[in-house]
Amino acid sequence: MAWHPVAEAEALSDDEVVGVKIAGKDIAVCRAGGEYFALGNVCTHQFALLSDGVIEDGCIECPIHQGRFDLKTGQPKGPPVSKAVDVYKVRVDGGRVMVELDEGSP
């Protein structure tokens, strides 16, 4: 496991999200209620990047079919999504948002 810088903390305001690619993984990094979150960026329903969607009520919503995932747990909040997205540990260090990733897995 290792920590990777993914964004400047100041670059994200509340309810904003950016998509990044780290170690081959698509990750959505977002801020809500002053907290930062990192989740798998690809919707588990059909292909779409969650970072093109919106953050609302503690969830990230897919731009294509509006499937919602809990920011903290990655759990789906109802149809059409039934499978969770991965969630990653996040910390802010020296003004940068850092995400913890396992290098080994693809």
Place this chain on the structure above:
Amino acid sequence: MSAGRRIVIVGAAQAGARCAEALRAEGFAGRIVLVGDEKHLPYERPALSKAVLLGEAAPESTEVHPRAFYDEKSIELRLGVRAEAIATSAQRVLLSDGAWLTYDRLVLCTGSRARPLAGAPDLPGVHTLRTLDDCAALARALAPGARLVVIGGGFIGLEVASSAVKRGLAVAVVERQDSLLERVVPRAVAAQVERLHRLNGVDLHLGRGAQRILGQDRVTGVELQDGSVLPADLVVIGIGIVPNTELGEAAGARSEDGLVVDEYGRTTLANVWAAGDVTSHPNPILGRRVRLESWQNAQNQAIAVARNLVGQERRYAEVPWFWSDQFDANIQMYGLAGPGDAVAWRGDPAGGKAIGFAFAGGRLVFAVGFNMGGELRLARRLIETGAEVDAAALCDPARKLKDIVSAAAASAVAPAA
């Protein structure tokens, strides 16, 4: 109110499957039978005119749930059988295999079918697109280099046109009205879609309907109302859909361009409910009755009905949402608008990324986005709340949409508080 012990759902497509799923999710422990006349597991239709038609996605990818889901949830599937009649006093449904199913509650999710073109011959090479089987047949027929004439400039026809161009066919679209998408979007929006299709080489014939489909052993062309002939190796008829109201009507349910239901999904028959394409339902946000032919309505009205069946008394009230993918454009819409509505743009639609707004009395009633799914979604709340909104600000790309929406929502809430 108790849902009783046996719920029969007629129609095993997206709405029926979502209704059954939601019943279990809400804790309903009685018997659920899902009846459908197609042999396939319940599936969603959007990809049938796009990724599945082009072979980019497998037909199975459209399934609402894998087969194991129905076993796990004890949802009985009766596929490949039609519901022929409802005996309302005995609360039974007659199936085409002769079986009777007794219900405590019945849900009609019978959907809709492709509207037939009057006088169209049953010739090889003439297709419609509604079901997975239709899709497989059309996919086999889409040979690169062939000439395709699409009759009907609505969403299904335009998506087929887009897919066929990608496949390398020469494509013409014939539309009786002067504008594409006449029934569903303002003309200023239709004009952008028209531009998109012309840019991609589609031969558009507007203001002239198809008069006759030509051919002896197979289709050879389409004759237009002005007498001109478009040669064709393949014809797709996409002139809309017709709600499958007959089963409910024959049992005495009121039907006015769709089975009439209330905001909870109840038909005018005791213990009979309905959801999806087949319903004419009141939309409290729009303040009028609508029949919606959409993925959103099939899923969410069915879920709302399931919740009401277990006694939750929840009104179904959502801003209608629709999307289409054509060429490189993802087109999404919230709300409803008429052909004559004026449209104000945020961004330049000719540039491929823009949002168009339509207003009524200072309030937003409709928003359409070209390749702007995420941002467009923010406009939903404006339509939902009916807040007064500054059109000039919405159309100013220097202003963040998020800020405008938050400000308008706050001002809408304030007077009520």
